[in-house]
Amino acid sequence: MVYSTPLVIGSFPADGVGALKASFLIPEQLRSGTHTIEATGWISRHVMNVEFTVVTAAVAAPLSTQLWILVVLGVLFTGAISLTIYFRRSIAQRFSGGSEPAGSAL
Structure with a gap:
């Protein structure tokens, strides 16, 4: 009892x-x-x-806190990938003899 x-x-x-x-x-x-x-x-x-x-x-952290962390990490990752693609394209255009990207001056 x-x-x-x-x-x-x-x-x-x-x-x-x-x-x-x-x-x-x-x-x-x-x-x-x-x-x-x-x-x-x-x-x-x-x-x-x-x-x-x-x-x-x-008690574990509420799901909303965990979700916000994942969203912020996803946005940062997407931004890093976008910048990498942009700079790789502009560098490739310069070395291939193509026109320079708008707004760039050498």
Whole structure:
């Protein structure tokens, strides 16, 4: 049994000397904070309480932030490719004896 919000988490058998070892998942509806887990022996009627703390997981950056980063990188990449093509064409025209691009003076 988990307390703060009473919630049954399961039934686990003890070994021959009364020792209990159990694994269980923390229920999703259990909020972050301090809680108490209680184990009660059905035959011995022995009760044991242990406190534990539930901590929420770190939240990833919102999709909108990630999307903006991708958009900015895409624009920068497209601009770099466009400038490379423009300068390669103007250099190729100069070496091939074609007309010089408008606005250029040597």
